[in-house]
Amino acid sequence: MEEVVLKLYGAPFLLLLLVALSGCGFGDPYLTVLRGNLSFERGEFQDSIVRYLDALEADREFESHVFYNLGTVYHAVAENEAAVEAWDLAAAHAPPDVLFALHHNRGNLYYRQGRYAEAYEQFRRALMLNPSSMGSKINLELALQRVQAAESAPTTRSGGAGTNGAVSDEARRVLEYMRRKETGQWRATDTQEPRDVERYW
Structure with missing residues (x-):
């Protein structure tokens, strides 16, 4: 499963930025977050936790x-x-890009x-x-397959009906809609008139 990681800049730029800002008081909390990001990239998880808490x-401006x-x-160190x-806590005031990443990664956690x-x-x-997130589409379909497999598996309880029936019906409708949309997109490009190749030479 693909994880979504919010990255601000590449590691070389981070190092340059750290050196440039280390002597001045400008952006101290931001610099601390950048140092936490760098620690995370290096696998120094305890240091990154301390820096984020600092x-x-x-x-609290960018607390989300x-x-x-x-x-x-915490997820990387299995503190689920x-x-x-x-x-x-992040979801309370998060912008859409953070909410997207949050839901995607939480889905990965629940799947595992x-x-x-x-x-x-x-x-x-x-x-x-x-x-347009292809990773979320693929993961949605994988989760749906697991839900359907669990529903179709014989149960040992009496009654036999799965508890995820409502989710499964909705899931099938959403997945079918996505397949129709995806198929329509691919067909639209297949039905275009052939281009004159010589025109581009």
Whole structure:
């Protein structure tokens, strides 16, 4: 499953920016977040957690981004409950790009935990925010396949009906709609008039 990571700049630019801003007082919380991002990229997860917490103490202006980053670090070190709590705090005032990444990564977390119906719902929410995300579309379909497989598997309880029937019906409708849209896009390019190749030479 593909993870969505919010990156501001590449590592070489980060190092240059750190050197340039290290001597001045401008943007201290922002510099702390950049240092936390660099620590995360290096795999120094404890250092990145400390830096993100320091940035939250200094300035709450971009707290949704910092809480999202904090949740991503917790997820990377398998502290899943802490990751969900941090992502919940990030969701309160998050812009759409952070909400998209949050729902996508939470869907990945739930999928890995075997909570496929919840993963499906998170990927669906991510696609509502960014319908062109191919990673979320693929993950939505994978989660749907797992939900359907769980429903079709024989149950040991009496009654036998799956608890995810409503999600599954909606999931089938959404997936069928996406397939029709995707098929329509591909067919539209197939039905165009052939271009005169010589014209471009």
